[in-house]
Amino acid sequence: MADDSIRGISRRKFIAASGTAGALALAGCTQQNTGGGGGGDDNGSGNGSGGGSLSGEVIITGSSTVFPVSNEFAELFMDEHPDVNVTVDSTGSGGGFENNFCPGDSDINGASRPITDEEVENCESNDVTPVEFQVASDALTVAVNNEADWVDSMTFDELSQIWRDDGAQMWSDVRDDWPDEELELFGPASTSGTYDWFNENVIGEDYQHTAEHEPTEEDNLIVQGIQDSQYAMGYFGYAYYSENEDSVKAVEIREEEGDDPVAPSLDAASEGTYPLARPLFIYASEAAAEREEVAAFLEFYIENSGNDTVAEIGYVPAGDDVIEENMETLEEISG
Structure with missing residues (x-):
């Protein structure tokens, strides 16, 4: 946009x-x-x-x-x-x-x-x-293609592995039982506050956000990219997910292994239980x-x-x- x-x-x-x-x-x-x-x-x-x-x-x-x-x-x-x-x-x-x-x-x-x-x-x-x-x-939302039935939830560390510079290239690089298929990433441009927030709070201060993604300030292009590829992933504000929840699948988030996964929602963000609330x-x-x-x-x-x-x-x-x-x-x- x-x-x-x-x-x-x-x-x-x-x-x-x-x-x-x-x-x-x-x-x-x-x-x-x-x-x-x-x-x-x-x-x-x-x-x-x-x-x-x-x-x-x-x-x-x-x-x-x-x-x-x-x-x-x-x-x-x-x-x-x-x-x-x-x-x-x-x-x-x-x-x-x-x-x-x-x-x-x-x-x-x-x-x-x-x-x-x-x-x-x-x-x-x-x-x-x-x-x-x-x-x-x-409730910042991480989303995948509706046909990505192998993934329902992810931890911050797994997200960092995917989105950091020199990180995972294939889904199977993150979990062995995930497809041996190349990740296709769609996300905000470096001018975006969402990019900055994700880099600081999810990827971590020891890493930089990957440049190997399709960057845009048009959040609906991120949705479109995810919708068009079974092996795609992206992230954006919850408002854009709420407009497109039939088109893409939201990933439940766990801050660490052992935590209960939480789906993005306004209630969870309001209550403080959703890890990507901001x-x-x-x-x-x-x-x-x-x-x-x-x-x-x-x-x-x-x-x-x-x-x-x-x-x-x-x-x-x-x-x-x-x-x-x-x-x-x-x-x-x-x-």
């Missing part, structure tokens, strides 16, 4: 292109009139800054994982404030920081992992101060947040990050404590 042509696309067009998202229910997550920290309506919209008097532009770049949430909220916000143009461009977390946000060319950057010290320094060298807001949680973020420029239209959009985003819209997209909504903390931070930077 890094193609410039998707800049500002509506969620309706996004879903038409990538498959209809199923409505996902979380235990205790019911439709509500507030987005956790503020007022809204039954479409998940908050009261923002009120009425249609706002005007201007809000530019969002960054994570393909966070993209569906930002794009949905952009559309809902523009329904309430038609004179504000909110554009959303999926560039990858790192790509967005380096090429758009830190140079001062975007107001908000989505990220599927925390900003790095190097990125903070890059931003500050351009007089951009990034401010972090956690907006959801994800937080999702947006980062706002402190200077941009002083603009009325950006502050109003951030307020809208934060208020609604705890409601059913996020769960329907395929992520765990933010909790009340996270929303409260985010609102306090926003008040501090926006005045």
Whole structure:
């Protein structure tokens, strides 16, 4: 989804292109009139800054994982404030920081992992101060072809063997009873926060992510690659799996041998039992947040990050404590 042509696309067009998202229910997550920290309506919209008097532009770049949430909220916000143009461009977390946000060319950057010290320094060298807001949680999903009946679960070590540089080349290199067939790997590009998170938390600090895979910022191309080959494997955010769960098979994950394998789900991510659960973020420029239209959009985003819209997209909504903390931070930077 890094193609410039998707800049500002509506969620309706996004879903038409990538498959209809199923409505996902979380235990205790019911439709509500507030987005956790503020007022809204039954479409998940908050009261923002009120009425249609706002005007201007809000530019969002960054994570393909966070993209569906930002794009949905952009559309809902523009329904309430038609004179504000909110554009959303999926560039990858790192790509967005380096090429758009830190140079001062975007107001908000989505990220599927925390900003790095190097990125903070890059931003500050351009007089951009990034401010972090956690907006959801994800059950990062490892998937294989539906016909890969030899594999149902894997450990972190086995995943590392497959995905690290100079790692396994054949399925049988990992387990003797797996096919003597070459692994075909599809995954995020190195500009992706999902790539960075997987490299740090699964592959391990002693290894580097393999370059012998088909890299893309278009998560649905990863799904397509897995679907087209019996010996393929890939990984991506849970929202993309939830849209394609009939097309590919999710692998249950065990952190270590002897652990019970856990399938990716919003419940498991919310409960903390799924080993590949991770937080999702947006980062706002402190200077941009002083603009009325950006502050109003951030307020809208934060208020609604705890409601059913996020769960329907395929992520765990933010909790009340996270929303409260985010609102306090926003008040501090926006005045």
